[in-house]
Amino acid sequence: MEVTALQLASLRSGMYLGPFRSEQEVIQSQASWGADPLEAVGGFRALAYDKEINYPSSLAPSGRVFWSIHQLESSSTSGDVAEATLIVGFPNIDWPSLQSVYGWAALQYQAWARGHLTIAANYAQSVLFYADNVIEFWIDDDHYFGGDYYAYRRAPLVLHLSPGSHNVDIRLIRDVRVMGGIGQPKISIKLKAESSNGSLVLVGHRALIPSIVNGVLASPFAFVPVRNQGRTAIDILDITTNAKIPPVSFSLEVTYVGSESPDRLLSTVISTAFSTHNSHSPHKITFLHPGGIVSYAILRAPSKKAISSLSPRKRLPILLNLHGAGLEADSDQVRHMLDSVPDLPSWVLFPTGVTPWSGDDWHTWGFADVEAAIAAIIGWIETVGWDGPSVDANGWLVTGHSNGGQGTWYALTHRPDKVIGAAPVSGYSSIEGYVSYQMWAEADPGATMSLQNSMGSFRHELLIPNFKGIPIMQQHGSADKNVPAxxxxxxxxxxxxxxxxxxxxxxxLKGKSHWFDGVMTTVPLIEFYDILRHEADWAKLPQAFTIMIANPADMGARGGLSVDQLINPDRLGRIEVERYPTSATWVLRTSNILRFHFIAPEKLDTLPHKLVIDQSSLELPPGKERFACWLVWSEQTFWHVSDNRQWLAEERHGTQLGPLDSILRSVGHFLIRTSTPASDVALQIARNLFQYFAADSEIDDLNAAVGSQSGNVISVTLGTDSSMLGSHSDPVGLEDGGGLYIRRRGGIKKVFPFELGMGAIFLRPLLDKRLELVIWGFDKHGLRQAARLMPMLTGVGQPEFVVVRKRCAWKGAAGVLAMGSFDNLWKVSEASFVS
Structure with a gap:
């Protein structure tokens, strides 16, 4: 049998062109929206190397950049594996001067590199292609978006290549959060090509399994990741093990059939081992994420010393520790960072957020994982037979370092009724605050406003009033170069x-850097953790407080008051509250609030019997009826009490609210519907969901029923058949006469005639508070351009509907035809941008 030889970039050098300014500041925005200046001249893939030709760039001396040849940092080829490391720095650019004006935003740029992948065989080969710290590339004429920017190596691209040489064009994008803001701003990527002969392999050759605690499994869920490396579909039939009781090590056998030979049973085996612990040491528990996948967290039960004098009926709070970017919760650095405070009277929980980058920075997908991990403690208590004090699942002392510090701000601003105290350590204030968004592409102010609105829920600086009265200890090193103090x-x-x-x-802390041993157990923090022993020091609801709402779907209750809907989705909502406990009356002043209700908070002794809202006086129903009604504003009646539930079936609410990332609130796995012409884009979407969120998805025909499963739906479609995008009464749809329309308020349509490169992405409702995300293209280019906006990375700015055109490839968000929000009746909001 002939051995396949693979070569990357001739194993010696590569051709480069750049740098160019990132048309939007952070990598997430710039890469997802496109904004590649070379697309204005046909794209890098259409350009041939010529050292005499130059291109305009606002970063380079004289405003022009040229082709250059760079040596690879390292490369190797061994039989059927080839690897290469590329480091590019562009020392001819005056980076210090740019940074002195624009800060870290100036150090984020893009460029292109070209090499070759050679298949030295007489027949086509299946090749696994790993691209660490790369988000976009072309191989010959095929475009791939998603890559592996955080180097997870969870889902390499499976290529089927013919013999000979293949162009590999890599888009290089520098992000300060990933690559640092200190020293020469270089880009480092790693490429690996590996021949593949099997159709099914176990990813990483390991399973996600719980620990054994006191002789029993800590939780009942396990996860076995597999990858189809063949060219046809396979069906997994069974997963079995010979183990009857939890052994130290065991094997799992996965049985499957391929569509080419459905009568032939195949199998593969994985060997793994349990770790054993006692309940008081940090150990791994597994649980189901709302998205239907198995996730894990590290749990430490209260020590014997901590509970020696406590009643078993006592419920202890949770010390919730959120890890920094790029860290596994199961790493020694995370799971042992609180070992020096072993006797805290609390449960200690280290969530993972699903991935080392916490899914999406402890936000929609990642924070759902936090709350699922908290809920899993109750199951752990029953499983291991714990007979000590139980858990207060609504009492959190939240801590976190770096990105986890940012996640702590998110918990404070979005779940204030559950937080008894918080300690953000070396954390940044918000995504947008970390590296300023000052270098967005020059765009219509209306378009920029839509982008800003879509990220409002993550602007913690605007939501600070939500946590008034909660004890907070901020700690930061004065010499922190990673997240400045x-x-x-x-x-x-x-x-x-x-x-x-x-x-x-x-x-x-004077002279201290971003991270040092003991950063989470300094003297000030240990003293702060002591509030766990003194319930009287926990958060108290102030007599006067304010609630700020960007997206009601993200926001929990404050003082038992929970907002259901805003009047205008393009503005923040606000409720100012003054409590008069002696008369059980609350006085409320509202702005942009349409509907709210009360829930029964555990830590609030007195709820109002009477409300004065914007000078309207209302009596609340007695007893439990108070929690089964809504306070509703209308132009006719102003504020009134209503127990009418009809609106729940007719209006947008709950998990359906918010920008495109609301699709991540799926309860159950994703269903991706597509047709054959768009199947390659659907496959990339499924791959990216698994790569960046470890999310599970199923690809089915475009005609598959959307009501047969519990999760959210993603529909990927191509062409001009108007029935593909729904009825003609929908706010976004296709005209039979040859265009895509946006229906404004009052029923007025703006029709955009079909053109090459046109595409759209938008939300629409399904039953049971589910969502469908529609991704449409007039042609393949338009479909790919729209599909780039499928939520994948944080900080992108993805409004609820976007209509793209060809120029978005080089202008990014500045090139859109329309984008904006839907209101509570799924109509286009007044502030939406329609060109």
Whole structure:
């Protein structure tokens, strides 16, 4: 049998062109929207190397860049595996001068590199292609978007290549969060090509399994990741093991059949091992994420010393520790960071957020994982037979380092009724605050506003009033070069100005850097953790407080008050509350609030019997009926009490609210519907969901019923058949006369005639509070351009509907035909941008 030889970039050098300014500041925005200046001249793939030709760039001396040849940092070829490391830095650019004006935003740029992948065989080969820290590339004439920007190596691309040489064009994009803001701003990527002969392999040759605690499995869920490396579909029939009781090590056998030989049973085996612990040491528990996948967290039960004098009927709070970017919760750095405080009277939980980058920075997908991990503690108590104090699942002392510090701000602003105290450590204030969005492409202000609105729920600086009265300890090293102390200083200032909180403390550690051993157990933090012993020091609801709402779907209750709907989705909502406990009356002043209700909070002794809302006086129903009604605003009646539930069937609410990332609130796995012409794009979407979220999805025909499963639906379609995008009464759809329309308020249509490169992506409702995300293209280019906006990375700015055209490839969001929000009746909001 002939051995396949693979070669990357001739194993010696590569051709480069750049750098170019990132038309939007952060990598997530720039890469997802496109904004590649070379697309204006046909794209890098259409350009041939010529050292005499130059191209305009706002970063380079004289405003022009040329082709260049760079040596690879390292490369190797061994039989059927080839690897290469590329490091590009562009030393001719005056980076210090640019940074002195634009800060870290100036250090984020893009370029292109070209090499070759050679198949030295007499027949076509299946090849696994790994692309660490790459998000977009072309292989010959085929475009791939998603890559593996965080180097997870969970889902390499499976290529089927003919013998000979194949062009590999790599888009190089530099992001400060991933690649750092100190020193020469270089881009480093790793490429690996490996021949593949099997049709099914186990990813990473390991399973996700729980620990054994006190002789029993800590939880009942396990996850075995597999990858189809063949060219036809396979069906997995069974997963079996010979183990009757939990052994130290065991084997799992996966049995499957391929569509080419459905009568032939195949199998593959994975060997794995349990770790054993006692209940008081950090150990792994597994549970189901709402998206239908198995996730894990590290749990430490209260120590014997901590509970020695407590009643078994006592419920202890949770010390919730959110890890930083790029870290596994199961790593020694994370799971042991609180070992020096072993006797805290609390449960200690280290969530993973599904991935080392916490899914999406502890936001929609990642924070759902946090709450699922908290809920799993109850199951653990029953499984292992714990007879000590139970858990208070609604009492969180939240801590986190770096990105976990940012996640702590998210918990504070979005779940304030559950947080008894918080300690953000070396954390940045928000995604947008970490590296300023000042270098967005020049765009119509209306378009820019739509982008900003879509990220409002993650602007913690705007939501600070939500956590007034909650004890906070901020800690930051003064010499932190990774997340400058400015972030904590800024939040400290804003908290003082907005909340005037005496419960807030700020400690800056002189000369300390971003990370050091013991960063989470310094003297100030240990003293702060001591509030776990003193329930009287826990968060108290102030007599006067304010609730700020960007997206009701993201926001939990404050003081038992939960907002259901805003009047205008393009503006923040606000409720200012003054409590008069002696008369059980609350006075509320609202802005942009349409509907809210009360829930029964555990930590609030007194709820109102009477409300004065914007000078309207209302009596609330007695007893439990108070929690079965809504306070509703209308132009005719102003504020009134309503127990009418009809609106739940007719109006947008709950998990359906918000921009495109609301599709990630799926309860159950994703169903991706597609047709044959768009199947390659659907496959990339499924791959990206697994790569970046470890999410499970099923690909089916475009005609598959959307009501037969519990999860959200993604429909990928191509062409001009108007029935593909729904009825003619929908807010976005296709005209029989040859265009795509946006239906404005009052029923007025704006029709955009079909053109090459046109595409659209938008949400629409399904039954049971589910969502469908429609991705449509007039042609393949338009479909790919729209599909780029499928939620994958944070900080992108993806409004609820976007209509793209060919120029978006080089102008990014500045080139759209339309984008914006839907209101509570699924009509296009007034502030939406329609060109």
């Amino acid at each position: 400015f972030h904590s200083r800024r939040m400290n200032q804003l908290i003082s100005q907005m909340n005037g909180d005496s419960a807030h403390q700020y400690v800056e």
